[in-house]
Amino acid sequence: MENKLLTIKNNALSLIFDAKEKKELEEIKLQFLGRSGELTTALKGLAKLTADEKPKIGKVANEVKNIIEDAIRQKESELKNTKPVLQKIDVTEPGIKPEIGHLHPMSITLFEMVDIFKKIGFQAADGPDIETDHYNFEILNMHKNHPARDTQQSLYLDTRNSKTNPGEILLRTHGSNMQGRIMEKAKPPIRAIYPGKAFRYEQVDASHGFEFWQLEGLAVGTDITMTNLFGTMSYIVKEFFGQETKVKFVCHNFPFVEPGAEAYMSCTVCKGKGCSFCKHSGWVEILGCGMIHPNVLKSVGYDPEKVSGFAWGMGLSRMVTLRYQMDDLRLLTNPDLRILEQF
Amino acid sequence: MLAPLSWIKDYVNIKSDIKSLIERLGEVGLGTESIEKTKDGDTILDLEITPNRPDCLSILGIAREVAAIGNTKIKYPSLKTDLKPQKSAKILPLKIHTNFDINPRLTGIIINNVTVKDSPEWLKEKLEKLGQKPINNIVDITNFVMYELGNPIHSFDYHKITGHEMWIKQSLGGEKFESVDGISYHLPKGAIILEDQEKIFDLIGIKGGKNSGTYKDTKCVFITVEVDDPVLIRKASQALSLRSDASAIFERNVNRGGTIDALKRTVDLILENAGGEIASELYDLKKENFEPWKLSLRLDRLNKLLGIEILEKKVLEILTSLNLSPKLQNGKVECTIPTYRNDLKLEEDLIEEVARIYGYSNFPQNLPEGEIPINTIPYFKNYKIDEKVKNLLISSGFSEIYTYSLVSENDLLDAGINSEQNLRVDTPVSREFEYLRPDLKINLRKALIQNRMISPKINLFELGKIYSGKNLDEAVERYNLAGITNSKNFFEVKGILERIYKNLGIEDNPMNSIELIDEGVYFEIDYSYVLEKLKPVKSFISVPKFPPIVEDMAILAPSNVSTGGIIKTIKKQSSLISEISLLDKYEETRTFHVVYQSRERNLKNEEIGEIREKILKALKKEHGARLKE
Numbered sequence: 006m007e008n009k010l011l012t013i014k015n016n017a018l019s020l021i022f023d024a025k026e027k028k029e030l031e032e033i034k035l036q037f038l039g040r041s042g043e044l045t046t047a048l049k050g051l052a053k054l055t056a057d058e059k060p061k062i063g064k065v066a067n068e069v070k071n072i073i074e075d076a077i078r079q080k081e082s083e084l085k086n087t088k089p090v091l092q093k094i095d096v097t098e099p100g101i102k103p104e105i106g107h108l109h110p111m112s113i114t115l116f117e118m119v120d121i122f123k124k125i126g127f128q129a130a131d132g133p134d135i136e137t138d139h140y141n142f143e144i145l146n147m148h149k150n151h152p153a154r155d156t157q158q159s160l161y162l163d164t165r166n167s168k169t170n171p172g173e174i175l176l177r178t179h180g181s182n183m184q185g186r187i188m189e190k191a192k193p194p195i196r197a198i199y200p201g202k203a204f205r206y207e208q209v210d211a212s213h214g215f216e217f218w219q220l221e222g223l224a225v226g227t228d229i230t231m232t233n234l235f236g237t238m239s240y241i242v243k244e245f246f247g248q249e250t251k252v253k254f255v256c257h258n259f260p261f262v263e264p265g266a267e268a269y270m271s272c273t274v275c276k277g278k279g280c281s282f283c284k285h286s287g288w289v290e291i292l293g294c295g296m297i298h299p300n301v302l303k304s305v306g307y308d309p310e311k312v313s314g315f316a317w318g319m320g321l322s323r324m325v326t327l328r329y330q331m332d333d334l335r336l337l338t339n340p341d342l343r344i345l346e347q348f
Numbered sequence: 349m350l351a352p353l354s355w356i357k358d359y360v361n362i363k364s365d366i367k368s369l370i371e372r373l374g375e376v377g378l379g380t381e382s383i384e385k386t387k388d389g390d391t392i393l394d395l396e397i398t399p400n401r402p403d404c405l406s407i408l409g410i411a412r413e414v415a416a417i418g419n420t421k422i423k424y425p426s427l428k429t430d431l432k433p434q435k436s437a438k439i440l441p442l443k444i445h446t447n448f449d450i451n452p453r454l455t456g457i458i459i460n461n462v463t464v465k466d467s468p469e470w471l472k473e474k475l476e477k478l479g480q481k482p483i484n485n486i487v488d489i490t491n492f493v494m495y496e497l498g499n500p501i502h503s504f505d506y507h508k509i510t511g512h513e514m515w516i517k518q519s520l521g522g523e524k525f526e527s528v529d530g531i532s533y534h535l536p537k538g539a540i541i542l543e544d545q546e547k548i549f550d551l552i553g554i555k556g557g558k559n560s561g562t563y564k565d566t567k568c569v570f571i572t573v574e575v576d577d578p579v580l581i582r583k584a585s586q587a588l589s590l591r592s593d594a595s596a597i598f599e600r601n602v603n604r605g606g607t608i609d610a611l612k613r614t615v616d617l618i619l620e621n622a623g624g625e626i627a628s629e630l631y632d633l634k635k636e637n638f639e640p641w642k643l644s645l646r647l648d649r650l651n652k653l654l655g656i657e658i659l660e661k662k663v664l665e666i667l668t669s670l671n672l673s674p675k676l677q678n679g680k681v682e683c684t685i686p687t688y689r690n691d692l693k694l695e696e697d698l699i700e701e702v703a704r705i706y707g708y709s710n711f712p713q714n715l716p717e718g719e720i721p722i723n724t725i726p727y728f729k730n731y732k733i734d735e736k737v738k739n740l741l742i743s744s745g746f747s748e749i750y751t752y753s754l755v756s757e758n759d760l761l762d763a764g765i766n767s768e769q770n771l772r773v774d775t776p777v778s779r780e781f782e783y784l785r786p787d788l789k790i791n792l793r794k795a796l797i798q799n800r801m802i803s804p805k806i807n808l809f810e811l812g813k814i815y816s817g818k819n820l821d822e823a824v825e826r827y828n829l830a831g832i833t834n835s836k837n838f839f840e841v842k843g844i845l846e847r848i849y850k851n852l853g854i855e856d857n858p859m860n861s862i863e864l865i866d867e868g869v870y871f872e873i874d875y876s877y878v879l880e881k882l883k884p885v886k887s888f889i890s891v892p893k894f895p896p897i898v899e900d901m902a903i904l905a906p907s908n909v910s911t912g913g914i915i916k917t918i919k920k921q922s923s924l925i926s927e928i929s930l931l932d933k934y935e936e937t938r939t940f941h942v943v944y945q946s947r948e949r950n951l952k953n954e955e956i957g958e959i960r961e962k963i964l965k966a967l968k969k970e971h972g973a974r975l976k977e
Contacts, residue, residue: 106747106807108738119731126720131729134753134813135771135784135823150579162784163772167820171774174820176753176784183727190726194718197725202753202813206777215777216752224716230655231703236713254711256377256704258398258691264654264700266708296653299696313653340749340795342803 006047006054006062013043014069021076027084034077044070110348111218111337114245114325115200118220121244125237127196127222132186134202135162136177144185145261146300160204160215176204179318180221181261184297188225188305193312198222200321211333218321218337223297225307225314231264231296234315238268238294246270246328251277253288262295262316273327282332289327292319351410352477353391359411359425363418366391372417376704378404392477400691402600405593406498409688416669416705425496427612429619431457431630440506440627442570443513448635450540451516451552453575455607455634458506459618460568460627462486468621486562486569489617498603498688499573499610500594502550504560506568511545516552518580523548527555527590539584540576553581553598554590568627571614573607575638604638605687638687645674645681645698653696654703656711666705667698733879734811737829737848744844746807746831751791753813754781759790769818784815788830788872796832796867805835806868811875827875834868841869853883896945897956900931901963903938905973911938917970918942922959924951937976 017037024030037044048066051059119129142154160176162169183199200220207213224233239252250270257267270291272283279285294317299309322334329348331337336344356362362369370380370393379396386392395410403409408424415422433439440458466472467488475482478495482488490501506512521537525548535541535551542550542557549560553576562569582599585591611630618624645667651657663681667674672683672692685692692698703711738748754776760767760783767783776782785791788810799806809831817823833841845858861873905914915928918940926945930938944956967973 104745104805106742106745106809108742109748109750111750112734112738112748116731116735125715128721128725129729129731130725130727132727133825135815135825150582159775160773160777161775162820162823163774164820166818167822169820174823176773187726191723194721195725196716196721199727204753206775208777215781216754218750226716226718228652228718229716230653232655232712232714233716235708235711236715239713240715253375254708255375255379256700256708258377258400263694263696264703296696299694338750338752340751340791340798340808342747342799342806345747345749 006050006058007065009047010044010062010065010069013037013047014072017044017073018076021073021080024080024084027081030077030080030084037073038070038077044073107345107348109337109345110325110329111321113348114328115218115220115321118200118241118245118321118324119198121241122198122222125196125240127198127224130183130187130197130199131201132180132183132199134176134204136175136182138173138175140182140185141175141177141179144301144304145181146298146304147260151260158206160206177201178205179203180219181316181318183221184223184261184301184316185305187223188302188307193307193314194224194226195314196222196224209335211335214322214334214338216338217323217334219318220321220324221316221318223314223316225297225302225312227312229296229313229315231315234266234294234296234317237315238292238317242268242270242291245324246273249276257293257295259293259295261298261301263298265293265295268292268294274330282330291323291327292317294318349395349397349405349410350478351393351395351407352386352474353393355407355474355477356411356414359408359423360415360418361420362414363420369414372707373413375707375709376413376417377401378410378413386477390477399600402597402690403498403603403688405597405600406494407496409498412671416666419665419669422671425613427609427616429612429615429626431608431612431615431626433626433628437625437627439629440568441512442506442509442628442631444516444631444633445514446516446633448633450518450577450580451574452577452635453604453607453633453638454516454572454631455574455611456570456572456631457611457615457626458568458570458628459615459624460506462567462569462618462622462624464562464564464566464622471621484562484564485622486566486618489614489621490571493610493614493617494594494597497606497610497613498597499606500553500597500602501571501573501610501614502556503562504550504556504570504572505562505566506570507566508560509544509549509570510547513545514549515543517541517543519548519584525551526558527551528558528561529555530558533588533590536584536587538580539587540580551584552576554585554588554592554595568624569618571611571618572631573610573614575602575604575607575634578602601690603688603690605640608632640684640686643683643685643692643695643698645683645695645702647679647681649695650699650702653699654711655714658702658706662706663702666702669705670701672698672701733852733882736851737875737878738809738811740848740851741809741831741844744807744847745836746809746833746844749792749795749808749810751788751795751810751812752781753785753815755783755785755790756780757782759783759794760786763787763790771815771817771820771823786816787814788812788828789832789870792830792832792870793865793867796834807831807833807835826877827879828872829875829878830870830872832865832867832870836869838862838864838869841871845871845873849878852878852881853886854878854881856881892945892947894946894948894950896926896943897951897953898941898943899956899960901940901942901960902976903940903967903973904936904976905938905967905971907936909971909973914938914940914967914971914973917966918963921962921966924955924959 020033159178162174164171180199180201187197203219204216207215242252243250252270254266254268257265259265268291269288271277272289274280274282277287279287283289297314297316302309380393381396382394384392397404464484467482467485471488472482486503490503494500519535519539519541523535525533525535540552541548549557578599578601585595664674674681674683757767771784795808796806811829813825814828815825841862862871918928924944927943929941931941932939
């Protein structure tokens, strides 16, 4: 009997020792200590023993029971403290990706730009695509006979069945239509950006579109200077493309600014060394800007002697293609999932 | 504008190397588009000339810029003739009728007994470097002087002007005209033309006529240098799709004070290379004298607008280098603007002159100082809302697309939309992009179809403008948010929209914005309306302190009864019902999960029993439904 009990103890202990998980331990518990477990059954046999055997074997039986119970308890806490062993799965298999979609690179860029400008006090605004000749041209110092106003360069809307005269309403050719609209309704100081679509009569190719996205803006106040213009544009470009980016300004003419400028930045592909992307110049053109023309300030009721301002227009589409080194603007309006899923 | 360095060097010394010259020219506004090296070691720059600088559509104009940046002097070509006939010369008659509104100035002279022949080599070479084909000495000289000085010049065969009388007028439209290169045109209305007693013989400012050109047999020429109305020239040149180097200069405003010098230079070269003699007095019909004008610049204003202090001495040096003859008095510089600088009209124009020659790269850069505007600006748009909505759609598996606002008539037809009642572009780039989209569905459907071969599961969305209205008077543009899916069902889409609405605090039901289409499920919601209705800030409702009572009710209802209807009926039976959802649906049985909740007390089983009775009664009455036993 004593031997039997010791065999039970040994068997139990070795099984407990080898147990790898809680479930296995539960089974062992049942196997030995359960209602019809090995030890329970053996203990039932105690009744058949003689009176002098009883105390001795009984003591052994109790010890065996305690030892098994202790061992199980100990193993239980051991198992609780060890992480499950990942030996049955192949961790090198690819993970299961959640089925989430992709934000368009234009939105990624736009939201980032809005945040960058917000940091230096520029608020975002939004205005109409269908615009009057007045806000698109007239108020911006582009008078009736300005070459940019030719039908050949702008998309004028069909006026049939309406009271509008032909040539009065068009799809805005730039986001600058918001310049007049905002300044007319607000008092300086103003710092605003106005992202949006622009439309032009252009044949489509890799770097031109008849519809494209722009991000224009302005700052007006009593002490806005040309060095502020350069500083702000450099800040934006470096925040967006990285601090190592170089920015340079050259003189340029736009009817609604004077002095006018164009900004170039070091090519994102070759870092300024010269490659086919930047036509081997190391520089890419990124935006047009300047000090708001006194005629524009006057036309919105400001006194150019008292307030000054700067304004700029950058191609949002172009920011996107430059950042991601995409060689064709048309990729942005192509809904091909193989493009979208890269972002 | 093509500019051979060798030619520029005729007028100015270039001190720097080509690379830094190009860099500096770019900085002052003459960007180089390309560089060509020729066999004879010359370098030809192709410069981009902005529309405000017609003076730089000439080699001398470019040389003046080179001189300004190098702060060196320019060597003008010397002019010999005094434009008077020699005493012995025979004076030929010519009567000119002009109209100063369309032709503010006509300067001209007759040269008789010329010998038309090939040009000398130097002249041919100069023109060939600009990509021009030499024709004969007279024509080549007029072209050369235009490229040199920037005033277009024309030479007519004097004997072909019938009656030796001519009129400058505007075309009526429809007249025939054959250009010097043998192409026939029907003239548009309003072009400026030259007519004699019989015929139109010149399309002024754009192209000469075949019937009055200078050829081998020409013996006597009438040379003109004109100033014509820029707008009329541009309109005619556009209407005919006929552009020339001359029309480009006229369109941008020619140097109105430069006609005499250009004529002198031309006559000098003709007398030298084709012989002959001056056979008329100088014609100089002009609306006014076209003299240089005064323009002043305040130094304090210059520094305030630029944000840097440029020394007085430097300002004067720059203005002098640009031939603007500055005179300083009491902090104010008075300049005399040469007639070739039509772009200098305002003080700000002079500020730009100083700034660009000073060099934008020499400017410090700083952010605006002073008050940060805190008032919400007009037309303010909160992009955070867009970002939130887009992120919700993306986390629901939709990918974003951006598409064109312009669609084709076929697109509208396919969508069953009457193009006659849709906004249209009068001057479309192509038939493909002629109408403003009335919805986002057209492009989303196309996008889904395009992706079918690429991916089995397609979920796309766009947030963009739509343009409605039968005609321009009714035109309205709004933002819509639309999506298309071939892998999610109606309820999944509905759930996504419900989630978006809930996040934005909008109470509407998105159900009516969703439709089943051949390609799958489509939704389009009026996003502008969403922006008007949204409540971005939610108020917190405390967690109830008392336990709810929950029960599931299996309801047997006829299949034509909507689940929404049942839910509505149940809900209105008691204010204690805080939540109802459809748990299961099997044949005619719909199991609803009903939560009863009071915020004030513990609910008793008896009161719930009463509500249940009320519910069952109402369901029976309103929908013929009953509890499943």
